[in-house]
Amino acid sequence: MSLSLAMTNAMSGLAAASRGVALVSNNVANAGTEAYARRELQLSSLVLGGAGSGVRVVGVARQTDLPLLNDLRGASAAVAADQTRLEFRETLAPLFGDGVSEGGLPDRITTLLGSLIEATSRPDSRTRLEAAVAAAGSLVQGLNEASHTIDLARTRADDSIDEGVRWLNQALGQVAELNAGIVALEASRQDASALKDQRELLVGQISDWIPVQEQPRPHGAIALVTTGGALLLDGRAPELGFAGAGTVTAGMALGGALSALTLDGREVPMPDGGGPLGGGRLGALFDIRDGLAVEAQAALDAITTDLYTRFADPIVTPGLAPGQPGLFTDLGAALDTLDTLGLAGRLRLNAAVDPGAGGAAWRLRDGLAATAEGAAGDSTLLSALVDALQAARPAPGGPLAGLSRSAGALADETAAHWSSATATLESRLTVAGARADTLLGLHLQNGVDTDAEMQKLMALEHAYGANARVLSTVDELMKQLLGI
Amino acid sequence: MALTSVGDQSRLLLSRSLITQLRSRADRAAAEMTTGVKQDPRAPASGDLGHLLALRRDQRLLDSYRLAASEAATRAGATQTALQTLADSARSVGSGLTLTAGTAQPAQMATATATARSAFTGAVATLNSTVAGVSLFSGVLSDGPALIEGEAMLAALATATAGETTVSGLRDAVAAWFGPGGGYESAAFRGDPAPASSRIAEGESLALPVTALDPGIRTILGSLALAALSGQLAGDPAAQATALTTAGAQLFAGEGAAIELQAGLGLTEARIDARLTEVAARQHSLALAEQDLIGADPYAAATTFEAAATRLDTVLAVTARMSSLSLLEYLR
Numbered sequence: 109m110s111l112s113l114a115m116t117n118a119m120s121g122l123a124a125a126s127r128g129v130a131l132v133s134n135n136v137a138n139a140g141t142e143a144y145a146r147r148e149l150q151l152s153s154l155v156l157g158g159a160g161s162g163v164r165v166v167g168v169a170r171q172t173d174l175p176l177l178n179d180l181r182g183a184s185a186a187v188a189a190d191q192t193r194l195e196f197r198e199t200l201a202p203l204f205g206d207g208v209s210e211g212g213l214p215d216r217i218t219t220l221l222g223s224l225i226e227a228t229s230r231p232d233s234r235t236r237l238e239a240a241v242a243a244a245g246s247l248v249q250g251l252n253e254a255s256h257t258i259d260l261a262r263t264r265a266d267d268s269i270d271e272g273v274r275w276l277n278q279a280l281g282q283v284a285e286l287n288a289g290i291v292a293l294e295a296s297r298q299d300a301s302a303l304k305d306q307r308e309l310l311v312g313q314i315s316d317w318i319p320v321q322e323q324p325r326p327h328g329a330i331a332l333v334t335t336g337g338a339l340l341l342d343g344r345a346p347e348l349g350f351a352g353a354g355t356v357t358a359g360m361a362l363g364g365a366l367s368a369l370t371l372d373g374r375e376v377p378m379p380d381g382g383g384p385l386g387g388g389r390l391g392a393l394f395d396i397r398d399g400l401a402v403e404a405q406a407a408l409d410a411i412t413t414d415l416y417t418r419f420a421d422p423i424v425t426p427g428l429a430p431g432q433p434g435l436f437t438d439l440g441a442a443l444d445t446l447d448t449l450g451l452a453g454r455l456r457l458n459a460a461v462d463p464g465a466g467g468a469a470w471r472l473r474d475g476l477a478a479t480a481e482g483a484a485g486d487s488t489l490l491s492a493l494v495d496a497l498q499a500a501r502p503a504p505g506g507p508l509a510g511l512s513r514s515a516g517a518l519a520d521e522t523a524a525h526w527s528s529a530t531a532t533l534e535s536r537l538t539v540a541g542a543r544a545d546t547l548l549g550l551h552l553q554n555g556v557d558t559d560a561e562m563q564k565l566m567a568l569e570h571a572y573g574a575n576a577r578v579l580s581t582v583d584e585l586m587k588q589l590l591g592i
Numbered sequence: 593m594a595l596t597s598v599g600d601q602s603r604l605l606l607s608r609s610l611i612t613q614l615r616s617r618a619d620r621a622a623a624e625m626t627t628g629v630k631q632d633p634r635a636p637a638s639g640d641l642g643h644l645l646a647l648r649r650d651q652r653l654l655d656s657y658r659l660a661a662s663e664a665a666t667r668a669g670a671t672q673t674a675l676q677t678l679a680d681s682a683r684s685v686g687s688g689l690t691l692t693a694g695t696a697q698p699a700q701m702a703t704a705t706a707t708a709r710s711a712f713t714g715a716v717a718t719l720n721s722t723v724a725g726v727s728l729f730s731g732v733l734s735d736g737p738a739l740i741e742g743e744a745m746l747a748a749l750a751t752a753t754a755g756e757t758t759v760s761g762l763r764d765a766v767a768a769w770f771g772p773g774g775g776y777e778s779a780a781f782r783g784d785p786a787p788a789s790s791r792i793a794e795g796e797s798l799a800l801p802v803t804a805l806d807p808g809i810r811t812i813l814g815s816l817a818l819a820a821l822s823g824q825l826a827g828d829p830a831a832q833a834t835a836l837t838t839a840g841a842q843l844f845a846g847e848g849a850a851i852e853l854q855a856g857l858g859l860t861e862a863r864i865d866a867r868l869t870e871v872a873a874r875q876h877s878l879a880l881a882e883q884d885l886i887g888a889d890p891y892a893a894a895t896t897f898e899a900a901a902t903r904l905d906t907v908l909a910v911t912a913r914m915s916s917l918s919l920l921e922y923l924r
Contacts, residue, residue, distance in 0.1 A: 139600055139601075140600075140601065146599070205641075205645055206641070207641050207644045207645060207648075207886075214645045214648075214649065215648075217649075218648070218649045218652045218653065219652075221649075221653060221656075222652050222653055222655065222656040223656075225653065225656040225657060225660055225791050226656050226659055226660060228660065228789075228790045228791045228797075229659065229660035229663045229664065229790040229791070230663065230726070231788075232725070232726060232734050232735050483731075483732035483733045483734075483784055483786070484732070484733060484734050484735035484736075485726065485730075485731065485732040485733060485734030485735070485784075485788040486732040486784075486786070486788075487732075487788065487789055487790055487791075488789075491789070491791055491797060494791055498794070498795075516646075516649050517646065519645075520641075520642045520645040520646050520649070521642045523641060523642070523645060524641040524642030524643075524645070527641045528641070545605075545609060548605060549602050549605055549606060550602075551602075552599045552601040552602035552605055553598050553599050553602040554599055555599025555600065555601050555602065556599055556600060556601075557597035557598055557599055557600055558600055558918065558919075558920060559597075559918055559919040559920070560596065560597035562919040562920055562923060563919065
């Protein structure tokens with residue numbers, strides 16, 4: 109009777125050891141897999157009729173540290189958000205002027221000033237007059253391009269939000285499905301670890317878009333709560349709503365042509381990329397579309413309006429009726445001072461001086477309204493144009509609103525303002541990145557250690573051998589018994 | 593619970609990020625060594641960017657001002673030369689006329705008249721001279737000559753003074769023609785009284801105010817014309833001699849006026865020179881300031897590079913060693 113008990117015990121030991129080896133092999137195979145949590149075998153002694161009888165596999169435990177994982181997800185989301193913002197800032201930096209690349213607005217204004225000064229010395233020289241006109245044209249082009257780049261960035265942000273919302277809806281649905289699957293498996297006492305791995309991966313990806321905290325629910329299910337305090341998923345998957353706007357242009361804003369984010373039909377505010385669903389890449393994209401890009405457009409429009417106004421002054425351009433455009437026009441016409449939004453994209457060179465548009469460069473010297481060439485050596489108007497650019501005027505808007513600056517200084521300081529905000533963001537990103545790296549390192553420490561698995565394997569090998577020996581010894585004894 | 597195992601991936605992460613950091617630090621230091629410019633992408637951005645951009649603008653504008661000032665200097669120099677020629681001509685013809693008038697010999701007076709005539713056309717040609725396509729004495733109408741041809745002017749004068757038979761009559765007629773409101777202003781002068789000006793420094797305009805309408809120049813021309821037209825009085829040698837004497841005296845006065853013009857122009861030239869010197873000095877100091885802002889000390893960069901390279905070496909060696917210290921290796 110005891111012999112058969114011994115045999116049963118040994119067989120349970122063999123089974124446990126084999127199960128252990130299978131687990132070790134799974135761990136080692138998945139040593140490099142993302143979102144794979146190290147498995148450990150949970151054993152306890154088997155109790156039959158009040159007496160111990162061998163070993164029982166209780167289950168497979170997935171080694172995770174939930175608070176650490178939640179912290180890590182929060183940090184990664186912050187990094188993803190700031191990286192998105194930084195990319196936007198770095199796209200615009202060379203256009204505003206960054207001291208490294210050529211062709212920023214300060215460079216273009218300087219070229220215009222320099223060519224005007226050189227023209228005052230030789231007002232008879234067609235080459236110099238045409239160079240000045242070309243410089244003015246290049247300045248207009250720089251403003252147009254910058255405005256277009258901002259529009260493109262907003263359009264891309266809007267498109268990315270659209271795609272992201274679609275993906276999020278799909279991913280949240282999948283998490284709900286996995287929850288159901290895991291609950292079913294655990295209810296029938298089976299190992300749901302693989303599904304939990306998949307779910308961990310998905311939640312990690314969701315968290316980059318909207319930072320979530322995972323909260324345990326019965327039978328292995330989870331609920332997702334955002335760091336902003338909204339309940340995102342609890343049993344039922346939510347429905348995020350967003351309507352893409354196609355091409356975004358300067359006049360379009362949130363609440364008008366641009367859509368907000370809705371959660372189950374209710375609009376969710378995203379102030380500066382934060383709010384209940386903010387803090388991650390989704391929030392950053394809204395911040396770009398509705399905040400940062402709008403600020404950049406305002407700064408650009410301020411520089412443009414300032415330039416337009418400097419030259420629309422009758423002192424600078426005699427014969428100009430009040431309200432008529434000077435060297436620069438708003439799509440060929442005068443500017444409505446109440447409608448400066450998007451002026452940077454609409455600014456054009458006055459056709460009267462543009463040889464490519466039927467005008468002539470000598471009008472720079474003789475006046476926009478001149479019908480025939482005047483005195484070849486007269487530099488009075490050219491000199492007035494130089495003064496117009498160098499005079500200090502209060503900025504009409506943007507980050508330097510109300511401060512008196514020359515045209516060049518306005519462009520310089522706008523560039524410096526943009527650049528220093530970018531630098532602040534970069535240092536914030538560095539700190540967030542370091543935190544995320546540290547947390548990731550701690551998280552990965554819990555992962556598979558092949559050396560430890562090898563040690564376990566050696567022990568299991570030993571255990572298997574011992575159990576097998578017991579089995580063969582008991583077999584021998586039984587044979588002896590039967591051999592009587 | 594005590595830590596019994598450390599995940600493989602955490603070790604990989606650590607060494608990977610360390611190696612990347614060190615490598616980029618070494619790359620940056622290498623770039624700084626070769627280009628001499630700070631490679632830290634945020635170096636000009638911590639509030640210094642506005643300063644750097646303003647500095648660059650100043651440098652570029654100084655180039656333009658230097659060009660304008662040099663061109664003004666060239667014009668002023670050429671104008672000085674022309675005025676010198678006029679003054680010399682006035683002096684030599686003037687002294688010749690005084691001498692000849694003293695003799696009152698018709699033949700010599702005829703020669704003196706012819707000399708004055710050719711001196712007149714020469715002076716007009718000098719006043720019509722250009723430098724680099726710009727006419728020197730025609731004000732803002734700088735693309736054309738200042739005066740009509742000398743011969744044409746004398747012909748117009750001859751017509752205007754046709755009836756004059758006395759010295760005083762001839763003298764007054766010539767003076768009236770060359771005076772305010774006369775034929776010189778209306779028919780002979782092709783330019784514009786407004787002087788050409790250019791910007792030679794920030795907020796500073798420079799005008800070259802000498803045109804062919806200047807009183808001193810008109811005196812010289814008037815005197816030469818008077819001497820040239822004195823042939824009209826050839827019938828009365830005494831009258832002609834008086835005319836020639838008057839012309840000679842006026843020429844000396846004219847020479848004095850021309851020299852004064854030169855002196856004034858000399859002050860302008862000195863101003864231009866001063867600006868050019870200032871520009872050179874400012875450009876030098878701006879270059880130093882820019883170097884301060886974004887320049888990288890090659891020695892410091894070399895030291896940083898060495899340090900980073902050594903550390904990278906160490907990390908790589910340690911990583912290689914650590915990867916061979918695994919149970920798996922010993923179980924083989």
